[in-house]
Amino acid sequence: MKKMIALLSILAMLLTVFTLPAMADEEPIRIGTIYAMSGGKAAIGENILRGIDFAVAEINAKGGVNGRMLEVVRGDHAGDPAQGKSEAERLITQEHVDVMMGCHMSTVTEIVAQVCTQYGVPMITAISTLDRLSDADHEAMDYFFRLCPLNSVYVEDMLKYLKDSAAQTGEEIKTIAIFTDRAAIGQELIRCVELYKDEYGFDLVATVDYTSDATDLSAQVLALKQADPDAILCDSYIGDATLFVQTLKAQNYTPKMIVAKANGFTDPAFLANLGATANGVASVVEFNPDLINGQEINEEFKAQYGVNMNGHSAESYTVVWIFKTAIEAAGTTDGAAVRDAIAALDIQGEFPGGRKIVLPYDRIKFENYDLAGEPHFRDNTSASVAIAQVQDGEWKTVWPFDFTDTQILYPAPLQ
C-alpha cells in the first residue's frame, strides 16, 4: 500500500509539471526575465532584478500601463545556455509573457533572443554587451533590441578617458597593459583594445591573462610589474578582481592608473571586500549615484534595498520604462505592434510620465548603423558610459569631465 502511495505521488508530481503552469490570470502585462538567480553569477542577477522590481512598483503605483498592472515572471538560467533556452520557452509558451528581458551573459542572451524572435516576443537586453549580438549575422533577429553600449564602445571610452586624463594629471599615458580573464569577457577586452589602440596612439606592452576563479595571481602581477605600463586595463569577475588588488598590494606594486571594464570591479562586494585598498581604482560605470540625473532615484532605491543603485539596476530599470512607453504607444501587447513601437521610439531627456533618463546619456533610440565598418542592428546608438574612481571608499564619477566636478586621483594610492 505504501509503495502504491509513493508511486501515485510521483505520478501526481509529474502530472503537475505539465498542468499547473496553465492556470494564470491573463489580466496583467507580463514581463519575462531570464537571469542567473542561482549559481556563481547570482549576485549580478539580484542587482538586475532589483532594478526591474523598482520600476514595476513605480509604474504600477501610477496606474500601470494602459490601465493594466505590470507583472514580472522570473526565469533562472543559472549561467547555462541550454537552461536559458528551456526557460525562454517556458516563459513564452507556458507563462505567456508579453515581453522579455535578459540576460546577463551575452551567450545566453543570444540563444534567448533567437527563441523570442521565433515566437514574436519583443526582447530588450539591458546589459548584454557582446558586439556580435547585433551584427550582420543577427540581422534577422528582429524582435531583439539592446539598450546598453557595446563592448567596443566601453573600451573606446576607456581609452578616451586615458587620453583625456592628461589634462588633469599633467602626465600623458603612453603604454598600456591588459590584465584579464581568459573567459569570454577577457577575449572581448583584448579584441577591442587591439581594435582601437593605434587610433588613440597607445603602445600595448603586455597582455596578461588568468583562468577564472584564480587562487593565486602573483605570477600575473609580477609580469605586469615587469612590463611597467602607464595604465592597466582590466576586466574580471568579482572574486578575481578582489584577489588582483590584494595581490598588487602584497607585491607592493602600485600602477599609476587602473581602469576596469565594470563587471567584478563595480560589484557592491568589491568595495566591501577591499575597503581603502581599492582607492584609486577606476572603472567604466553605466550609472553612478553622483550622476546629476541619478541622485534622486538612488536615494529612493537605497531606502528600499539598503544598497546603491548600480549600473545593472539602472539599466534594467530603464528597460522596464521603455517597455511601458512602447506598449502605450502601440496601444496593445501584440508582439509585432510592440516591436514596431520599440523600433520607432525616440526618448529625449525623459520618459513620458516618468523620470529623466537616469543613465549618462540623454536619448534612447534603437537604430541600424555602422560600427568600425561593420553594420549593426537595433542598438541604442546614444548609449555611452562614464568612468568612476574609488575615492575615500566610494565610487565618484570622474569622466566625462562635464558630468562631474570630481578630480582624478593620480597616481592611484591603493590605500
Added chain:
Amino acid sequence: MNENVKAVRAYRRNLCIALGLILLVFVLIPVFVKSPYVLNVFVLVFYMSTLSMAWNLLGGMTGQNSLGHAAYMGLGAYASCLLITKAGANPWLSAVFGMVVVGLVAGVIFYPCFILRGPYFTLVSIAFGEAMRQFIINSTFFGRASGVGLPFGKDSWLDFRFMSKVPYYYVGLVMVILIYLLMKKIERSRMGYALRTIREDEDAAAAIGINPTKYKIMAVVVSAMVAALVGFFYASYIRYIDPDLMVQAKSTESVLPAVVGGAAYVEGPLVGGLIMIPLSEFLRARFSAMLPGINMLLYAVALLAVIRFRPTGILGWYMHSRFKRFVDEKLLRKPPVEVFEAVEMEKHRGKEA
C-alpha cells in the same frame, strides 16, 4: 512440452506488445502535446538519457567510474561544429566525423591510463575533462572562451535545423532507441560478459583469458563516441557551444540518470532520465522564482533520498518488487523460470539430434 513453448511465445508476444505500446505513446506525444516547452523537456530527456547510457557502459557495466563524459560530449560538439562552420560540411557527416575523432582521442589518451584502477581512473577522467576544457579556452582555433555558434536559417533536414521542436523530438527519440539497442546488444555479447567480469574481478577476468585492457579500451571508445553523438545533437539543438559545456558539473549530470535509474541495468539511464529531468525542470519552474536556488536544494534532497533508500536505483528496486511480479504474472503472463529452462533444454536437444 508444447504447452511450455506456447507459454514462452505468448509471454514474448505480450512483452513485444507492451514495449510497442510504450513506443507508440512516445511516437504520438508530439501529435497531442503542442506545447514547445513540454516537447523541449522531452528532448532534454532524450539526449541526457543517451549521454547517461554512454556513461553507464563504462560506469555501470565495466565498473570504471568516469567523471569526464561532458568532455567527450563537448569535444564531439566542437569537432562537428567546427567542421560545419569552417569547412561548410554537411552536419550529418560532421556528426560521424565528431564521433570518430572523439573515439580516437579517448582511445589514445586512455590506453596508458588503464593500468590505473578504481578511483585513480576516476581522477584521470576528471583531469581529462578539465584539460580538454582548458585546451579549448586557450586555443584560438577553437574560438577560445567565446564559443562557436551554428548558422541560423531556414528549416532543413539536410542542415538538421528547425524552428519546431518536433523534428528534434523524433531525431532524439530515434537516437535513444538506437543507442539503447546498441547497449542491449553489447550487454548480451561476448564483450558485455567480459566487461561485467572485469567489473566484478579484474584479476579473475585476466586469469580466465579475458584481456581487461582490450575490453576497457573498447568500452571507453564506444562510450566516448556515443557521448560525441550527443554533443552533436546538443549543438544542433541549442545552436551554440562554449567551453562551459565541459565543466565538471556537466559530467556529474551525465551520471545522475544512470545512478537514479539503476546503473546495473541498461534501462537504468532511461528510467532515471525520464524521472530526474522533468523533476529538475519542474522544480525550477515552480520554485526558482520564489527562492532562488531552492530548486537545486530540492533536487539534491530527491537525489539523496533515492541513494539512501534505493541504493540500487529505481530499477534495482523494481526488479525485486511485488509490482514487477504483478506486471510479469498478471499483465505479461510470464511463465515460471522452469518453463524457460525446459524450453531451452528442448531446443538444445533438438540441435543435438
